[in-house]
Amino acid sequence: MKHITIKEVAEALNCSISTVSRAFNNKSEIHPDTRERVLQVAAKMGYHPNPIARKLTQQRSYNVGVVVPEFLNPFFPEVIMGIQDVLLEKGYQVLIMQSNENDETEQKNLKTLEDNFVDGIILSLTQESKNINYLQHLINKNYPLVLFNRTNESLTVSKVLFDDYKWALFATEHLIQQGLKELVHIAGKSHLTLSKKRKQGFIDAHRKHKLPVDSSKIIETGFLVEDGIRTVMELIDNDTLPEGFFCVNDATAMGAIKALKKNGYKVPQDIAIMGFTDTPVSSMIEPPLSSVVQPSRQMGEVAAELLLRQIESKSIVIPETVVLSGSLKVRESSVKL
Amino acid sequence: MKHITIKEVAEALNCSISTVSRAFNNKSEIHPDTRERVLQVAAKMGYHPNPIARKLTQQRSYNVGVVVPEFLNPFFPEVIMGIQDVLLEKGYQVLIMQSNENDETEQKNLKTLEDNFVDGIILSLTQESKNINYLQHLINKNYPLVLFNRTNESLTVSKVLFDDYKWALFATEHLIQQGLKELVHIAGKSHLTLSKKRKQGFIDAHRKHKLPVDSSKIIETGFLVEDGIRTVMELIDNDTLPEGFFCVNDATAMGAIKALKKNGYKVPQDIAIMGFTDTPVSSMIEPPLSSVVQPSRQMGEVAAELLLRQIESKSIVIPETVVLSGSLKVRESSVKL
DNA sequence: AACGCTACCGGAAACGTTTCCAAGGCCCGG
C-alpha cells in the first residue's frame, strides 16, 4: 500500500522533480525525448501522480457534489450516469448524496459538500425544500451551482429543466382526446416549479378544449407510490372518482392503478391513467402505463456541462436555463378502446 | 470562493498554527480554555480545515470506492445507501462507479479508483467478470477490499453474501409444494458464486422431494429483463414450457411474465413464477411477483464495516465472510389456486 | 568575437495541514 513518489522517479532517472512533473503535465517546456524517457520509466515503476498533492497545489478538489432527493427510482440514477459521463472524462470525481426527500438532510448534505471543498454542486430539490436561504448563501458566495429537474424560480442560478408545461398540456390533451371530460390531476408539492408547470399544463389543456376546470380537480400530494394510493382511496371514499387521472409522476400513477384495481375498477376501461417520466417499470405493470418520456441521461450531461463552465471560468458566469424536450409514450393505461 | 486557512485563524488569535490544529484534532495536548477560544473564533471566521491538506499529511484519501454492475434496479442503490450510512459517519467519502455489466469497464473503474488512492474498494462483480487477475493483484498488494453479492470463490478476500443456496432451495420447494413437478431455472452466468448457489438450491430441492432434475431444466442467461424474455421465447418456440419458473432475479422473472402474457399464457394459472431479490416493483406488476427478500441495505452496512476494519487495522486482516439471511415473500405469481 | 535569444532544465517556494521536538512556565517535593 506504499505508493511511489515523483522523487523516487526523479532519482531513478537522475533528473530533477520538475522535469518529471513537466513530463506528466505536458506543458511542453521539456524535450520530447526526455519526456518520453520519463514517461517510460515512470510507467515501469508504476508511478501515478498523487492526486491529493496535486489538488493541494492547484487549489482545486476536482470533486463535484450531486445531491438528489432519492435514488431508488431509476430517474435520478440515470441523470447521475449522465453527469458522470461528462465529469469523469474531465478528471472530476462525483460525490453523490441523497436527501431522502428530507429538508434537513438536504441542507446537511450541502454543508458536508461545502466543507469538503467540492468545486461545484449539482442539485435537485427535495419535495419539502424550503431552505432556499442556504442555497442563496452559496449563490452569493459565487459557488458553482446547477439545479435540475426540481427547482425553485426564486433562485437565479443555472438550471436544467424539462419542458413540463408543454408535455403536461400534451398529456392532458391526449386524455381529453380519448373522450374524457372529468379529469383529476394528482399534483406534486406546489413550491416546486415542476409541480406548478405540470399543473398549469393540465389547466390550460382544459381551457384550450373549453372544458371546465377548477381547484377541486387538482389534488396536491407527494411523489411516492403511497401518495397515489392515498389520494385515490380518498376519492373512492368520497365517491368522487373522475374518468381519468393525470399524475405528476409514474410512482403516483402506479399507486393510483394499484388502488383502483384493488377496489375493482378497470384501467383504462373504467378510468384512464397517465403518468410522467417514463421509468422502465412503466411498461412492466398491468396495464402498461402511458407516460411522458424525459431525457434523463441528457439532463445530467447538460447539468454537468453547465457546471463545468462555471468552475472553469475565471469571471462570473451568467446563469443559464436549458429546457429539454421529451415525447409522449402512449401505452394501454390511457387508451379508451 | 476563497477559503480561510489555519494560518489566518492563528493570526487572529495571536497563537501558533499548531495550537489551532490541536484544537481541531482533540488530541488533548491543549488547555481546554484555549481550545474553546480557538474553536469559537474559528467558527466565527467560518474556518474549516482543508480536507485535502489534511489528507496529504495523513497519507490517506478518506475516499472509498464502490463498484457495482449497474444501478438502475433498486438493489444496488439500496446497498450503496447502506454503505454510505456507515462510511459518511466516519468521515469517508464514497466514490460510486458502475460497470454496465461490462468486464472492461469494471477493470477501468478499479484502475481509476486505485490511481485516485482510495483507501479501499467495495465491489460487486459484473456478470461477465473474468478479470480475476486484477483483483488478485489488489489482494496481493494488501489493498483493503470487500466483495458483496456477486463474488467468485477463487478469491480469498472478505465477502458479504446472501444465503443464496438456502433461499433458492426454499423458493423452489415452495413451487414444488404448489404441486408443480416440471420446473425450469432461469440461471445467471455460472462463474458467479451466486448463480452456482441458486442453481444448487434449485437442484437439491428436487432431490429432497425425489423429483427428477437434469441440466435441461437449467438455462443459463443474464440478469436483465430481456434475458428473461429471450429464454421464455425460446422455450415457447420449442414447445417445451414447464409448469413453473424459478428465476435468478426479479428482472428475468418480469421478463418471463411479460413474454408469457404476450403469448396468451396466464400467470400463475398456466405457469407459476418465482423471482429473487424482491425489488419494490415486484408488488406493482401483474400478477404481483413472489420473490426472495434480500436485506440489501444491511448488506451495504456490513460490507462497509468489513472494509473499515481492514483500512484501520495496521496489520493484515484475515478475510472474513458474512452470510446474511432473508425471507420468502409469496405473492400471486407463484400460487396455484 | 561578442552578444542575445531560445530551448531546456534545476532549485526552491508554495499549497494547508499534522506532528515531532524543543522550550518555557509552573508546581511540588526534597
Place this chain on the structure above:
DNA sequence: CCGGGCCTTGGAAACGTTTCCGGTAGCGTT
C-alpha cells in the same frame, strides 16, 4: 530554594505536487 517533571505552547519538518524564476548551453547574427 532548587531541581525535576508535567502541562502547554511554538517552531519547523514533512506530506507530494506544481510552478515561478533563474541558469546554462548552443546557436545564429552582426
